[in-house]
Amino acid sequence: DADVTQTPRNRITKTGKRIMLECSQTKGHDRMYWYRQDPGLGLRLIYYSFDVKDINKGEISDGYSVSRQAQAKFSLSLESAIPNQTALYFCATSDPASSGNTIYFGEGSWLTVV
Amino acid sequence: QQQVKQSPQSLIVQKGGISIINCAYENTAFDYFPWYQQFPGKGPALLIAIRPDVSEKKEGRFTISFNKSAKQFSLHIMDSQPGDSATYFCAARPLGSGNTGKLIFGQGTTLQVKP
Numbered sequence: 369d370a371d372v373t374q375t376p377r378n379r380i381t382k383t384g385k386r387i388m389l390e391c392s393q394t395k396g397h398d399r400m401y402w403y404r405q406d407p408g409l410g411l412r413l414i415y416y417s418f419d420v421k422d423i424n425k426g427e428i429s430d431g432y433s434v435s436r437q438a439q440a441k442f443s444l445s446l447e448s449a450i451p452n453q454t455a456l457y458f459c460a461t462s463d464p465a466s467s468g469n470t471i472y473f474g475e476g477s478w479l480t481v482v
Numbered sequence: 483q484q485q486v487k488q489s490p491q492s493l494i495v496q497k498g499g500i501s502i503i504n505c506a507y508e509n510t511a512f513d514y515f516p517w518y519q520q521f522p523g524k525g526p527a528l529l530i531a532i533r534p535d536v537s538e539k540k541e542g543r544f545t546i547s548f549n550k551s552a553k554q555f556s557l558h559i560m561d562s563q564p565g566d567s568a569t570y571f572c573a574a575r576p577l578g579s580g581n582t583g584k585l586i587f588g589q590g591t592t593l594q595v596k597p
Binding site for chain 2: 409411412458460462469471472
């Protein structure tokens with residue numbers, strides 16, 4: 369089983385709908401992240417959380433919100449989806465005790481907004 | 483805005499050849515430079531990383547070369563194999579981010595190694 373699990377893996381939704389992407393991890397890491405991947409743009413940080421009570425905006429947080437329900441769970445919401453939010457979304461965790469604070473990514477959630 | 487620029491966008495190499503991917507950054511406020519490898523349908527995974535006080539780091543067939551004065555760093559894959567076919571991302575961690583996962587990623591390079 370994957371250490372960082374994302375659900376759903378694929379989703380098509382309509383413009384204006386609310387959509388939630390869920391992430392759970394078994395690595396025991398306090399730090400969790402949501403990144404977005406677009407062709408030609410690489411990965412960009414949406415939100416990050418150092419613990420349940422510490423949530424921070426990343427580069428591109430507009431149009432997104434997050435919830436850290438527990439140490440192991442971090443969800444990303446699009447309150448009113450728009451087509452330019454069509455992308456591949458990655459949840460990730462990290463362990464600051466590791467050299468360089470290695471990031472561990474989930475397998476991604478493809479989101480298409482039509 | 484801090485940026486990391488990666489080239490080429492795509493690369494085709496014959497088996498046994500050397501694959502070279504380049505990255506450049508626009509300011510000096512970075513303290514850690516990892517490379518990530520991503521296979522289709524999978525998330526990126528850390529491949530190799532370097533700190534700016536080192537000019538080169540080698541792990542097996544993979545080498546990072548770092549040129550601090552030119553603000554450039556590159557990934558060299560020696561004896562490239564079909565199994566190396568993947569997308570590669572360079573990244574840089576902003577100074578002052580501490581032990582966080584706040585990385586600035588390059589645009590990615592899709593590598594195809596032909597048998």
